[in-house]
Amino acid sequence: MLADRYELTGDLETVQAWFEEHGLSDGLPIVPPTEERVAAMLAAAGIVDDVSLGVMLPAANDAMLEKIAANAVMAGCKPRYFPIVVAAVRALLESPFNLYGVQATTHPVAPLVVVHGPIAREIGMNGGAGVFGPGFSANATIGRAIRLILMNVGGAYPGERDRATQGSPAKYAYAICENVAESPWPEFHTTRGFDASDNAVTVFGGEATHNVNDHESTSATRLLTVVADVMRTLGHNTWYLTQSGCNDCAIVFCPEHAALIAADGWTRKDVQRYLFQHAVRPIRDLSKGGMWAMRDWPAWMNAQAADDDATFPCVRDPDDIIVLVAGGAGKHSSVIPGFGASHFVTVGMEPQNS
Amino acid sequence: MPTLTICTTSFLPLAQLQFDTLTGGTPCAIAPISHPFGGITEEELSARIESAWKGLETWLAQVDVG
Numbered sequence: 001m002l003a004d005r006y007e008l009t010g011d012l013e014t015v016q017a018w019f020e021e022h023g024l025s026d027g028l029p030i031v032p033p034t035e036e037r038v039a040a041m042l043a044a045a046g047i048v049d050d051v052s053l054g055v056m057l058p059a060a061n062d063a064m065l066e067k068i069a070a071n072a073v074m075a076g077c078k079p080r081y082f083p084i085v086v087a088a089v090r091a092l093l094e095s096p097f098n099l100y101g102v103q104a105t106t107h108p109v110a111p112l113v114v115v116h117g118p119i120a121r122e123i124g125m126n127g128g129a130g131v132f133g134p135g136f137s138a139n140a141t142i143g144r145a146i147r148l149i150l151m152n153v154g155g156a157y158p159g160e161r162d163r164a165t166q167g168s169p170a171k172y173a174y175a176i177c178e179n180v181a182e183s184p185w186p187e188f189h190t191t192r193g194f195d196a197s198d199n200a201v202t203v204f205g206g207e208a209t210h211n212v213n214d215h216e217s218t219s220a221t222r223l224l225t226v227v228a229d230v231m232r233t234l235g236h237n238t239w240y241l242t243q244s245g246c247n248d249c250a251i252v253f254c255p256e257h258a259a260l261i262a263a264d265g266w267t268r269k270d271v272q273r274y275l276f277q278h279a280v281r282p283i284r285d286l287s288k289g290g291m292w293a294m295r296d297w298p299a300w301m302n303a304q305a306a307d308d309d310a311t312f313p314c315v316r317d318p319d320d321i322i323v324l325v326a327g328g329a330g331k332h333s334s335v336i337p338g339f340g341a342s343h344f345v346t347v348g349m350e351p352q353n354s
Numbered sequence: 355m356p357t358l359t360i361c362t363t364s365f366l367p368l369a370q371l372q373f374d375t376l377t378g379g380t381p382c383a384i385a386p387i388s389h390p391f392g393g394i395t396e397e398e399l400s401a402r403i404e405s406a407w408k409g410l411e412t413w414l415a416q417v418d419v420g
Contacts, residue, residue, distance in 0.1 A: 058368075060375045104368065155375075163368055294392070 003066045008032070019074075024152050026144065026172060033070035041069040044079030045086055053086070054093035057100040059155025063089055067153050075145035080123055081138055085145045087201040087349045088113045088175075092146075096245060096343040102205045103156040107237055108168035109205045109339035112250065113146055113175040114324065116189035117199035119349065120177035127177040129328025131252075132209055143173030170208045176326055182255035183325035184262030191268065192346040199349040204250050204322060205342035207236075209334035214257065220264040223257055224274050230335040231279035231314055237340030238314045239281070240291035242301065245343050248320040250336040251275070254327040272318040279315075284308040356417045357383065360406050364389035383417070385409030 008015050015032050019025045031037070042050075042065065052062035061067075065086070072085045092099050092111060102109050115125055126136035134140065156162035164171075180187055189200040212230050217223035231249060238247050251271075253261070261271060283305060286292060297305070304310040315321060315338075322344060327333070338344075361369045361384050373382035385406045394402075 058372055058375065104372075155371075161368060161371055163365065 003038075003064065003070055005035075023157060024074075026147055026151065028144075028172075030074040030148075031076050033073040037073045038066060038069045040079045041072050041077070041082045042066065045083045047086075053089050056089075056093065056149075056154040058104050058161040059153070061153050061155065063093065063149070063153050068149055071148040071152055072141075072145040075148050076137070076141040077145050078123075078137065078141070081142050081145075083199075083349050084113075084115055084119065084123075084142055084201060085149075087199075087347055088142070088146055088203055089149060091201055091203040091345040091347040092150075094345040094347070097203060097205065097345045098246065098339075098342045099154070101341045102339060103150060103154055104161055104163055105339065105341070106163050106165045107339055108164055108166055108170075108207055109342070110168050110170035110174050110208075111146060111150075112170070112204045112206050112336065113143060114188065114202040114204065115142070115175065115177045115199075116187050116194070116202065116346075117349070118197065119199040121180070125175075125177040127179040127326045128182075131176050131179070131326040131328075132174075132334070139175050140173050143175035146175070147171055147173065168208050170206070176252075176324075178324050179255055179326045179328075182259075184258050185268045185323070185325065188322065188324055189346055194346070194348060200346055201349065202322070202344055202346040204248065204336070204344040205339040206250055206336035207338075209252070209336055212257075212333040212335060213331070214333075215331045217260065220261040220266050220271075221274075223260055224271065225278065227251060227333065227335065228275055228278035231275065231337070232281055233337070234281070234285060234289045236314060236337040237291070238338055239286055239289055239312075240295040240297075241340030242295070242297055242312075242316060245316075246341050247315050248322060248338040248342075248344055249279075249315050250322040250324065250334075250338070250344075252324045252326050252334040252336065254330060254333050255325060256329070256331050257333045258325045268323045269318075271323050272321045275321050276313050276315065276318040280311040280313045282309055282311045286312070358410060358413050359384045360387060360410075361385070362387050362389035362391050383413050385413065 016029050019030050047065050050064055050066045052064050056063045072082055123138045125138040150156045190196055194200050210230050212227050214223050214226045363386050370382055387402045387406045
């Protein structure tokens with residue numbers, strides 16, 4: 001099923017206006033997706049046939065590769081970024097990610113795309129200073145392409161099928177890679193069964209970043225106590241939407257914080273275990289939270305709901321805490337609370353149908 | 355299976371869009387409740403349930419449940 005063709009005449013402003021009038025824009029100017037540009041995008045990923053990657057909700061449209069490519073062009077992606085966009089869409093369509101919920105919820109969740117492996121360095125993706133900010137083509141345009149695809153293919157237009165109460169700046173563009181050169185730990189995808197030399201993409205449904213400012217800690221335990229405190233904020237969905245396998249949280253350590261932790265001999269797994277043990281709250285707190293009556297707890301947790309002293313972690317398993325290292329000099333890290341009804345997915349990057 | 359969706363007024367457009375998308379245009383039976391549903395008193399909640407119940411009764415009187 002080929003994408004529709006339209007013949008537009010006039011100057012660039014006229015073309016921009018057409019895309020805005022037809023609800024095919026995120027509000028920023030787009031690059032017109034001419035047949036030549038779309039073909040170049042597909043060719044860069046070795047794609048020959050226009051196949052569907054799956055049905056994208058909530059609009060239930062087929063995520064055809066040509067449409068994915070057209071949106072990548074509109075976002076300003078360079079063709080060599082396109083295999084990453086395709087992999088990210090494949091990951092978004094995996095069942096554990098619950099794209100329907102992520103797209104239609106009132107919660108301000110956006111898919112964070114984390115690019116792993118040599119391809120991140122090859123395309124100049126930024127994992128260093130200002131990693132979540134502006135200034136880097138690969139981060140900005142891959143992230144934007146995902147948002148345009150979610151809107152134009154998935155139908156998630158704000159106020160219509162995207163019911164986010166306030167939305168999030170993360171919904172414009174949310175794509176990073178790790179600062180591999182300055183990380184004390186192997187790149188994240190190696191924890192998901194990939195080799196360091198493999199290219200892969202993780203998608204994680206999260207809020208915008210919550211800052212962890214710590215310029216004084218000199219030990220892993222003191223620093224992680226601050227991190228755990230940021231994770232414990234009562235407003236997170238994750239306290240109340242807690243079914244197994246649908247609940248996670250990402251911590252993006254700056255290199256200086258990561259080095260401090262590693263200097264104490266801690267591995268990534270140790271960090272996960274410590275935070276799982278310390279990012280907890282007692283029932284006396286949780287029962288005052290904004291979704292207490294609506295909680296979706298398994299029986300073993302509900303059995304303790306009358307015990308004010310019973311404590312629970314904000315995720316169900318240490319492995320649900322994604323530990324990444326990114327950013328530049330300085331001592332600010334980030335906690336990214338999850339949606340509470342989605343689980344991160346990592347997929348390898350593979351040729352489509354070349 | 356005959357199905358009725360109970361939905362708050364603010365989310366009616368989404369419910370109708372999703373019904374069209376997932377069923378291919380089958381008429382959508384919705385019993386609306388005034389928005390919001392959360393954070394209201396028990397009395398307000400009871401009144402809204404009463405309101406939705408009337409919609410449910412009307413729908414049950416019309417539908418062929420086999």
